[in-house]
Amino acid sequence: MENQGYRKKDILGLLVALIVLSFLPLLLPSENYKYLYDILFTLNIIILLSTSWNILGGFAGQVSFGHAGFVGMGAYAIALLHYHCKLSPWLIMPISGVAAVIGAMIIGVIALNLRGPYFALSTLALAEVTKLIVEGWREFTQGTQGIVVSQGDILGIKATGGVYFLITLWIAGFALLTAILIKQSRYNYYFLAVAENEDAAMAVGINSKRFKLYALLISAFFAGLAGGLIATHTGFVDPESGFDMVRTVEPIFITIVGGIGTIFGPVIGAILLVPIGEMLRSEFTKAHLLFYGVLLIIFARFLPHGIVGLLKRRFK
Amino acid sequence: MIISIIINGLLIGCIYSLIAVGLTVIFGVMRIINMFHGDAVMLGMYSAYLLHEKYGISPYISPIITAPAFLVIGLAIYKILEPIPPKQREMSSLIITLGISFVTATLAMLIWTADYRTVNLSYSQEVFDIFGTRIGYPAFFSSAFSVILIIAFYFFMTKTFLGMSIRATAIDPVSASLFGVNVKVISMLTFGIGLVLAGVAGAILSPIFYIYPFVGSNFVIKAFTIVVLGGMGSVTGALIGGLLLGVSEALASTFLEYSMKDIIAFIIFLSVLIFKPSGILGGKSRV
Numbered sequence: 353m354e355n356q357g358y359r360k361k362d363i364l365g366l367l368v369a370l371i372v373l374s375f376l377p378l379l380l381p382s383e384n385y386k387y388l389y390d391i392l393f394t395l396n397i398i399i400l401l402s403t404s405w406n407i408l409g410g411f412a413g414q415v416s417f418g419h420a421g422f423v424g425m426g427a428y429a430i431a432l433l434h435y436h437c438k439l440s441p442w443l444i445m446p447i448s449g450v451a452a453v454i455g456a457m458i459i460g461v462i463a464l465n466l467r468g469p470y471f472a473l474s475t476l477a478l479a480e481v482t483k484l485i486v487e488g489w490r491e492f493t494q495g496t497q498g499i500v501v502s503q504g505d506i507l508g509i510k511a512t513g514g515v516y517f518l519i520t521l522w523i524a525g526f527a528l529l530t531a532i533l534i535k536q537s538r539y540n541y542y543f544l545a546v547a548e549n550e551d552a553a554m555a556v557g558i559n560s561k562r563f564k565l566y567a568l569l570i571s572a573f574f575a576g577l578a579g580g581l582i583a584t585h586t587g588f589v590d591p592e593s594g595f596d597m598v599r600t601v602e603p604i605f606i607t608i609v610g611g612i613g614t615i616f617g618p619v620i621g622a623i624l625l626v627p628i629g630e631m632l633r634s635e636f637t638k639a640h641l642l643f644y645g646v647l648l649i650i651f652a653r654f655l656p657h658g659i660v661g662l663l664k665r666r667f668k
Numbered sequence: 669m670i671i672s673i674i675i676n677g678l679l680i681g682c683i684y685s686l687i688a689v690g691l692t693v694i695f696g697v698m699r700i701i702n703m704f705h706g707d708a709v710m711l712g713m714y715s716a717y718l719l720h721e722k723y724g725i726s727p728y729i730s731p732i733i734t735a736p737a738f739l740v741i742g743l744a745i746y747k748i749l750e751p752i753p754p755k756q757r758e759m760s761s762l763i764i765t766l767g768i769s770f771v772t773a774t775l776a777m778l779i780w781t782a783d784y785r786t787v788n789l790s791y792s793q794e795v796f797d798i799f800g801t802r803i804g805y806p807a808f809f810s811s812a813f814s815v816i817l818i819i820a821f822y823f824f825m826t827k828t829f830l831g832m833s834i835r836a837t838a839i840d841p842v843s844a845s846l847f848g849v850n851v852k853v854i855s856m857l858t859f860g861i862g863l864v865l866a867g868v869a870g871a872i873l874s875p876i877f878y879i880y881p882f883v884g885s886n887f888v889i890k891a892f893t894i895v896v897l898g899g900m901g902s903v904t905g906a907l908i909g910g911l912l913l914g915v916s917e918a919l920a921s922t923f924l925e926y927s928m929k930d931i932i933a934f935i936i937f938l939s940v941l942i943f944k945p946s947g948i949l950g951g952k953s954r955v
Binding site (some may be wrong): 465470473474479480485486597601605608636642 | 736752767771887889892925926941
């Protein structure tokens, strides 16, 4: 097991990187680099989502096929509060995470009784059910018409690409910090035990369901935040885009290519793949999924420890 | 009124069953959940559509031509999954087949665009009456072909040596190999046969469903629902489960709201997993 000093270095490195990157909008003004900031926004969101998926799927070994559900819940929490109560999305952003946590508690009651592939499929089913409920409850959610989210100012500052970049950068950084803190806490050992062999974990007195629930709630919180940010950035949410299955598969593909169960796997995967994926996407829609998907098949089959595993082997 | 709803539900249920049969056989033998299954159905639909558009071959006949291609696809995917150690097989194959599924659907979109397509047969609009229910000829033919294929497959599994080897491998691979069954070859063939069934089902249902690249994900969830409902690995269970799902969907879309039609499959799926994980037949039947 890695020691505490190593983790301290991780935290320090993360903070330095965040602070250095925070100066980027000063060097490259948002007006001139609109496309760049769109890509950087996507990159940060994917790091956030992949880290969220990794905490549940990598650390605790519970593969979720339902992250699109949490993203959708977060997006709709913001959109509905904005639409019905006229609140600025920026003031209520944390609520998107909280809404997804509440949704995850309900989903957890059902899905956490199941294991392995059945857990994965039940989260997929529950995400779809949530989407269909949102679609069907027209009086409250406007159904397939969708809801417009106007962004407004953030405490008097205009919401430009650079501002979005800074906000998503620090939220993604916060998710990574959470992942580091989990890794160095004793919870990591509980998660590992549950991931490796749930029966054995229960036999030594670990309340496996409780730890699976913790991982699910932390994961859902960050996925919900991602949903709220996406809805605000796009300025619009409808059931199709809010609960898009792509939000489930993208983090899975990126995390596995980067290195499942490691802290920086999702980051490395995202930084290496997303820029190429986004360039391909501008050629034709969904081409980025083709690219990620092919890499996923190759990595899952031949290099299950991902890019991080490759690097580790190199430098040992 | 109620009779006509049930009849229509049963007709669609037969086709659902055919999709699920392939999935359940693959699960029974290999213990893997094949997320690619719906996309094999999608490929079956497109191949039937293209053969009908270009050469005027009826979608009820074209599976004879396309079946070998699906066998090859099945063998190729099996070759990708085969070397995964048994302990990781369940989860790794789930994720890898999900990847293959997305790659296939995206490729289909690049090649054939996202347009909705339909197979227009000369008798597409014609109907006949039975118990006061109007039934379209395509729906009737598709269901009839599905039932015939399921029955034929049932006899294949119970009466032929190959079928019995597949069942033996599903029950206990070690004992089966002691009795001279080549478990590796059987697993590979099972995967191929499962995908052929999916491809044939796609062709058969192409006259009554819209065809588009991401259509597979609709079928894959329904097929999983049927598989857990009928019991993993059971052919008769898949037939009964398919009919039950078809009728429940038809009833839900009439008496509740139309949007409930899609929720019902998920609700059945979750309730079976939670309350009766062995399926309605109690998990005893293995055929």
